[in-house]
Amino acid sequence: MRAPDTTSDTALLIEAAALAGEIALRYFRVDHRVWDKADGAGPVTEADLAVDAMLRSHLIGARPGYGWLSEETADDAARLDAERCFIIDPIDGTRAFISGEVTWAHSLAVAEAGRVVAAVVAMPAKKAVYAAARGAGATRNGKPLHVSAAAGPDDVTIVTARPNLAPHLWPGGLPRHARHYRPSLAYRLALVGEGRYDAMVTFRDTWEWDIAAGALIVEEAGGTVTDRLGAPLRFNTPGRLAAGTLAANPALHHGLIQRILS
CATH class of the missing domain: 3.40.190.80 (D-Maltodextrin-Binding Protein; domain 2)
Known part of the structure; x- marks a missing residue:
């Protein structure tokens, strides 16, 4: 079966990020369980795991042949044999999330042959969604993005x-x-x-x-x-x-x- 195009994958990631935001915001700035991971890997919360579980169900449900790599899921080497793989951080900036800051994100990507081909960085508490599909440009809330023109390397x-x-x-x-x-x-x-x-x-x-x-x-x-x-x-x-x-x-x-x- 032919793989979906990258813009279709990006649309799926945007949809999934919106659902993730709904879950995460229910835990944001309210009391919920927080604990430390083993080996000094940092904190994790109920919200991280709830978002991770939903994303895996939603994304793999839509793309059952894709691999899965997530910060909050035990690694499965089967992903290495998949043509495409989801690469997910359910909540990037967990410490900021715990402290009530708004600068945390859902980081969702699809990789193919070692390169990312679809991506979303969603900031639910800031109402911002960054998205990109390889060869189709990048946007923030639907408006095109471009890097700065600074020549540098100084100033x-x-x-x-x-x-x-x-x-x-x-x-x-x-x-x-x-x-x-x-x-x-x-x-x-x-x-x-x-x-x-x-x-x-x-x-x-x-x-x-x-x-x-x-x-x-x-x-x-x-x-x-x-x-x-x-x-x-x-x-x-x-x-x-x-x-x-x-x-x-x-x-x-x-x-x-x-x-x-x-």
Whole structure:
């Protein structure tokens, strides 16, 4: 059977994200169970698991041949043999969700042959939905997105955690910058796709579910997204991790990589 086109998959992700938002908002800013995962993997809540269960039922119900990779589901190596695979973070920015901040997201993506082909980053508490289909552009609430035109690598805005701007990580010289921060990696990438900030960087190894959807949004908004050393990102991999992430418009991305690799 022929696989659905990428715009059809994106429409499915938008539909699923709306349902996820309805569930998550029922738990938002009200008392609910929160506990820590094993091995220092961070907190998880009732909301994370409720959203994950609904998304798996809804998405696999619609695409039974797709694989499944989610932060909140035990990994199944069968996904590696699937032609397409859902890559899901039910709530990206769980700490922000717990503290009542609005900067958490549902990060939903479909990968095929190592590349993301459909993506949604939904922000229910902000009433914002970022979406992209490979070859069809990226949008926020239906309006087209484009990355900033900042030439850089100096005098740029970077959305990142403070440790990523430690001078020793930039042998070619730390860019002159204004730093901004959002707890959700998916949202950071979406903001670069929107042109709100010029670049996003994280040097730490990064789980695929945190960056898959946002990476396609940046790319379809005209940007470049790689790992911290400039290598292409690959998704639905056995290890599920990327070697950091750097996103910006192509010229700025090149300049930042030169500062990192010098």
